[in-house]
Amino acid sequence: MEFRDINEQIIQKYKEDETLMIRLFVQWCANHELDPQMLYRNAYPNQPDNAALLSVMEEDDGLDELQIDNETMLDVLQLFGNEDLAFAVADEIQRLN
Template identity: 45%
Template sequence: MNRSERDQYIIERYQAGEAEMILLFVEWCHHHKLDPLEIYREAYPNQELPENLIEINQDKLESNDTFELETALLLDVLQLYGNDDLAFVVSNYAEKLSKK
């Protein structure tokens, strides 16, 4: 594998992981009856919504099946991909949910 192929492979693996992170975020939100688009906007008010987030959210709305995901796992994955602001907002929502 030459350098260009290796670089392309790394980029593709990162993008696949990022898509999985978005899916986990969307799953967590839907499981807790929260709007992932609104939570993302709260974390990043000056950014446009990522196209992947919109698409994955739409797919999830159409499938209407969810699974429970540990908040700690989601927070770890969000931070792994540098989404510290989003992890902070999710953590705040999780704390509110635990008090219900």
């Protein structure tokens, strides 16, 4: 396998994992009756709308029954380097408690 093929596979795997992270975030928001787009804007006020987030929000992927606990959501966000969003989620967790 060539180096280029390996790089493409790594990039593809990261994109798939990132999409899963976004799906989990959207579902966590749904579980708590929060608007994921608004929460994202609160975390990243100077960024344009996130196309991947909007795409996931438009999909019906059948995760409705999935309950994502708060700690898992924070861990997943931090794993992908979304510290600002993790802080916004943590603030919402405190507000909800």
